[in-house]
Amino acid sequence: MTLLLASQSLKIMKNISLDITKAEQFLKTNAVAAYESKVKAAQASLENGTCPGNDFLGWLHLPSSITDAFLNDIQTVANTLRSKCEVIVVAGIGGSYLGARAVIEALGNSFAWLVNDKRNPTILFAGNNIGEDYLFELTEYLKGKKFGVINISKSGTTTETALTFRLLKKQCEAQRGKAEAKDVIVAVTDAKKGAARICADKEGYKSFVIPDNVGGRFSVLTPVGLLPIACAGFDVKELVKGAQTMEKACAADVPFAENPAAQYAAVRNALYEEAGKKIEIVVNFQPKLHFFAEWWKQLYGESEGKEGKGIFPAACDFTTDLHSMGQWIQEGERSIFETVISIERPEKTLLFPHDDENLDGLNFLEGKRVNDVNKMAELGTQLAHVDGGVPNIKVSVPQLNAFYIGQLIYFFEIACGISGNLLGVNPFNQPGVEAYKKNMFALLNKPGYEAESKAIRERLA
Numbered sequence: 001m002t003l004l005l006a007s008q009s010l011k012i013m014k015n016i017s018l019d020i021t022k023a024e025q026f027l028k029t030n031a032v033a034a035y036e037s038k039v040k041a042a043q044a045s046l047e048n049g050t051c052p053g054n055d056f057l058g059w060l061h062l063p064s065s066i067t068d069a070f071l072n073d074i075q076t077v078a079n080t081l082r083s084k085c086e087v088i089v090v091a092g093i094g095g096s097y098l099g100a101r102a103v104i105e106a107l108g109n110s111f112a113w114l115v116n117d118k119r120n121p122t123i124l125f126a127g128n129n130i131g132e133d134y135l136f137e138l139t140e141y142l143k144g145k146k147f148g149v150i151n152i153s154k155s156g157t158t159t160e161t162a163l164t165f166r167l168l169k170k171q172c173e174a175q176r177g178k179a180e181a182k183d184v185i186v187a188v189t190d191a192k193k194g195a196a197r198i199c200a201d202k203e204g205y206k207s208f209v210i211p212d213n214v215g216g217r218f219s220v221l222t223p224v225g226l227l228p229i230a231c232a233g234f235d236v237k238e239l240v241k242g243a244q245t246m247e248k249a250c251a252a253d254v255p256f257a258e259n260p261a262a263q264y265a266a267v268r269n270a271l272y273e274e275a276g277k278k279i280e281i282v283v284n285f286q287p288k289l290h291f292f293a294e295w296w297k298q299l300y301g302e303s304e305g306k307e308g309k310g311i312f313p314a315a316c317d318f319t320t321d322l323h324s325m326g327q328w329i330q331e332g333e334r335s336i337f338e339t340v341i342s343i344e345r346p347e348k349t350l351l352f353p354h355d356d357e358n359l360d361g362l363n364f365l366e367g368k369r370v371n372d373v374n375k376m377a378e379l380g381t382q383l384a385h386v387d388g389g390v391p392n393i394k395v396s397v398p399q400l401n402a403f404y405i406g407q408l409i410y411f412f413e414i415a416c417g418i419s420g421n422l423l424g425v426n427p428f429n430q431p432g433v434e435a436y437k438k439n440m441f442a443l444l445n446k447p448g449y450e451a452e453s454k455a456i457r458e459r460l461a
């Protein structure tokens with residue numbers, strides 16, 4: 001018994017792995033291998049800081065630079081919020097929102113908001129839309145509740161988040177008094193600039209800094225993601241450890257054929273450039289991964305969609321969406337490929353029961369795990385879609401836990417950095433996002449936008 005435990009603890013944890021064989025069959029022989037020198041050059045340009053957007057490379061070796069002292073600070077603040085709040089509202093949008101939600105939903109109970117065991121605070125997300133009903137209903141729900149707020153914004157000025165934070169701050173102060181509110185409002189923002197920083201310093205809120213050189217969509221392993229994840233009760237040390245193992249597994253000196261990020265970057269660019277596959281659908285067979293795909297969509301969409309180029313990042317939850325998007329994927333325009341995030345083993349076991357009457361004809365599944373059915377759905381879908389002309393990339397994940405989510409995060413980040421460089425764009429800016437903001441501010445007569453307001457009114461007259 002003791003021996004077994006000892007050997008178990010020495011066991012080397014398997015990493016996530018990549019299978020591109022069912023994508024390669026849609027390409028010319030050796031098409032992926034032919035990318036080796038370009039991929040190596042792209043990764044080298046990240047490593048030596050010569051790529052476009054090189055002032056935003058702080059994420060590249062972030063996992064290995066995270067110290068225990070830093071994680072302990074995150075955990076201490078999270079513990080304070082957890083002890084003082086029954087609800088924590090995480091206010092943020094885009095990269096200041098999606099990573100935290102992706103991890104919390106992947107690791108949490110599917111019915112977290114209904115589980116009332118008081119072991120964890122309820123985590124709610126806001127500041128990611130301007131829906132009046134959403135905000136009204138949120139403020140109604142929070143009435144009489146002991147709630148806290150994590151206000152996350154790198155710029156500190158994003159309208160959706162700032163507007164929401166003003167509402168929440170006022171409500172929190174009204175319900176708990178200004179002095180107590182100060183202890184349950186935390187800011188995660190720039191070190192020096194922006195309204196969120198000014199407010200945090202003036203009010204004396206505990207605050208964390210988003211490093212200058214880490215863009216929003218690459219910031220989940222900074223306090224942007226780590227603080228809400230710790231507040232939700234998940235193990236941020238394991239998450240970071242997972243990311244650290246992928247930092248090693250995808251390092252620039254790992255041979256091309258063994259580097260999963262290099263392979264993924266190469267195959268998706270080959271599919272895009274040589275096989276006309278303009279859309280990538282990230283697919284899961286576990287509904288808990290829905291927001292992980294949302295995080296991935298921002299990562300790849302903002303990084304690559306520019307200069308008239310870029311694979312369109314889409315996502316589907318299977319088998320749910322096989323009953324809505326399945327028809328299009330099987331037989332629509334052949335411009336898509338799929339990347340399946342495949343969880344090898346669920347955390348829980350549910351066996352299918354016997355029924356004497358067998359009215360539903362399902363006794364052939366008796367005694368099987370629900371996951372056995374799901375896995376056959378996954379395999380059947382892969383075969384059908386490949387037969388239908390959809391290249392398939394598979395990312396296998398041994399288990400849905402913090403360690404492997406950390407691996408997935410870093411794997412997709414480094415692959416994105418390489419892929420964007422292969423595409424020949426700056427993967428670390430997002431100039432296109434400003435267009436709607438400029439119009440909105442002009443339409444709202446925001447001070448400083450007088451000329452734009454005049455121009456837009458003339459255009460609409």
Ligand SMILES: O=P(O)(O)OC[C@H]1O[C@](O)(CO)[C@@H](O)[C@@H]1O
Nearest residue numbers: 094095096153154155158216433
């Ligand atoms: O953290 P901030 O500055 O509020 O920005 C939120 C999000 O908005 C964007 O800047 C786009 O407007 C994203 O890139 C970013 O993740």
